[in-house]
Amino acid sequence: MNRFARRRNLDQLKALNALYVDLDWHKTAEWRAQSQDEAEAAILRHVCASNLPAPSMVLRSGRGSALIWLIDEMPPQALPRWQSTMRALGDVFARFGVDRASQEAARIFRLPGSINEKSKRRVRVSGGSAARHDFDALSDEIFQAAGLPTRAEFQLLRAAKRAKRHTNVNPREMPFGLPPAARFRQIRDDLEAIRVAHGGQLSEGLRNTWLHLYATSLTHDPREMSTAE
Incomplete structure (x- = not known):
């Protein structure tokens, strides 16, 4: 998701390129009985109700769903602000089983077309705007959606x-x-x-x-x- 010089260590971070949430909705009592289409439709309605722009990409990871918002490239010095925004983004989607461990800057996602070895399902892109966003504007929208001050x-x-x-x-x-x-x-x-x-x-x-x-x-x-x- 983000760019590193060599290894995916924070001291090797070169640029921040995205905000994202990995949603394990299939593990929650509210959504585990729903189909992927039903859960994803509810997630996207929640995006709209939260006054957030549509994700740049919706990734069906084989079991859950990942929402990815591409942002204009940010320098490594912006990491503390990026981390605060990621925590707020996780709060916005908490009811859909956010994987908090996936909110680190070094996180990688499965490539579309690959097979999730756990579910044996193919990973694919199911939607998204493909738009790239200004970080400051998107961050403010996320904080407002989480009920936090901009x-x-x-x-x-x-x-x-x-x-x-x-x-x-x-x-x-x-x-x-x-x-x-x-x-x-x-x-x-x-x-x-x-x-x-x-x-x-x-x-x-x-x-x-x-x-x-x-x-x-x-x-x-x-x-x-x-x-x-």
């Missing part, structure tokens, strides 16, 4: 906690480092970076939180307060 929302929450922590600390107990004004200027810089990353305008669900954090940081900058007066 990356931008997480940054806002972290900034809010940071602002609240500094607001509630007695100035005499402030740790050494940046003075409060400089610290809150840094928070404003972070908030500006988030706004720019959204094309200069935040979505309606984030706008009030962003404005509250920005206004709070302004109140801790003497230069801004003197200008306001």
Whole structure:
């Protein structure tokens, strides 16, 4: 699924190329009595209900099913974000018997046309869009489907906690480092970076939180307060 230099060890990882789940639905009480067609149809309905794009490939592995979303090539440095997204993707499909062990970066899948030696069935591609996706956009969709904050929302929450922590600390107990004004200027810089990353305008669900954090940081900058007066 991903590209390695020589061996399939993480220190040999060269590029991340896909997100995927291996679904052992045949092992679950809910789906084991269903046919492959019935289970796969339910899985694809779940994809749609979760507001996720259609998988690039649906692979019938001989017993279960694998969903694969191809992504634009990502560098090895993105591995922590990739791993977080993979955990969230597993949560989205938990009811279909996700094989958590298969969510590692070095995972391989059986080739279409080969025979699964356990089930004696031929592996084949049963569907998929063949599309390749932007990782950041797809990752946000997966986190939303899992009921988790997107990356931008997480940054806002972290900034809010940071602002609240500094607001509630007695100035005499402030740790050494940046003075409060400089610290809150840094928070404003972070908030500006988030706004720019959204094309200069935040979505309606984030706008009030962003404005509250920005206004709070302004109140801790003497230069801004003197200008306001």
